[in-house]
Amino acid sequence: MKGFREFILRGNVVDLAVAVLIGAAFSALVSSFTENLLTPLLGAFGGVRDFSALVLTVGGSRFGVGAFINAVITFLITAAVLYFLVVRPVNALVARYRTEPEPSAPVHECPECLSKIPVRATRCAFCTARVAPAA
Structure with a gap:
């Protein structure tokens, strides 16, 4: 149990947990902004009252185009x-x-050992052989 406690209380684990929670809260905030403020404003200019209610029906299947557009806008705002x-x-x-x-x-x-040594060295650091400084 001691090892688990040390693992949980390490700084980077706690920081990561806080970052995930703040990220989730921020994502919820941006989603709410998009769904409740931005897309109704865009819908007002497009003549649609509820932008997220836009659906495309093909062969009895419903495609939530408006909800997808909301998700794309939320992603773009979060990424920016x-x-x-x-x-x-x-x-x-x-x-x-x-x-x-x-x-x-x-x-x-x-x-002696063909290792690279500084030009001004008088002894090799690797094999300790005496060398004449290069001119």
């Missing part, structure tokens, strides 16, 4: 918000704090 409020700021932050790799020092081969 995540991109502009999470992905872009995190990418900018990572780019700002990215360290550039150190420039590589000139190297030459050790005559």
